[in-house]
Amino acid sequence: MERLLWIMFAGALGTGTRYLIGLWAAQRLGTTFPYGTLIVNVVGCFLIALVIEFSLTRANFPTTLKLAIATGYIGGLTTYSSFNYESSRLLISGAQSTAMVNVSLTLVTCFIAGMLGEALARALPR
Numbered sequence: 001m002e003r004l005l006w007i008m009f010a011g012a013l014g015t016g017t018r019y020l021i022g023l024w025a026a027q028r029l030g031t032t033f034p035y036g037t038l039i040v041n042v043v044g045c046f047l048i049a050l051v052i053e054f055s056l057t058r059a060n061f062p063t064t065l066k067l068a069i070a071t072g073y074i075g076g077l078t079t080y081s082s083f084n085y086e087s088s089r090l091l092i093s094g095a096q097s098t099a100m101v102n103v104s105l106t107l108v109t110c111f112i113a114g115m116l117g118e119a120l121a122r123a124l125p126r
Contacts, residue, residue: 007067009068013076014076038102041079042110044078087103
């Protein structure tokens with residue numbers, strides 16, 4: 001039960017972070033492109049790869065901490081459903097090029113961010 005509470009608490013923090021990043025991105029970068037969703041998904045891909053790889057290579061990494069960060073915080077931070085909805089709305093509204101840029105940019109940058117997160121975890125001292 002304690003583990004569940006930590007995951008829920010971390011998830012709330014991740015969701016709050018996503019909301020604040022979305023507000024910041026809309027104010028600073030505009031709303032014609034889903035910048036906030038792109039940012040949280042790329043950061044989330046980097047972080048989850050870093051945390052999981054780091055935890056797998058350290059025998060003493062607490063399971064509850066790994067789950068709170070990966071499932072809770074990063075799960076609350078990232079959002080595939082928003083990415084899908086925003087891409088679909090762009091496509092339906094006639095902004096096909098922008099929709100394709102969003103899909104391509106998200107896939108490529110999230111993949112690269114994940115690889116960088118894994119590489120950083122492996123490079124950190126044990």
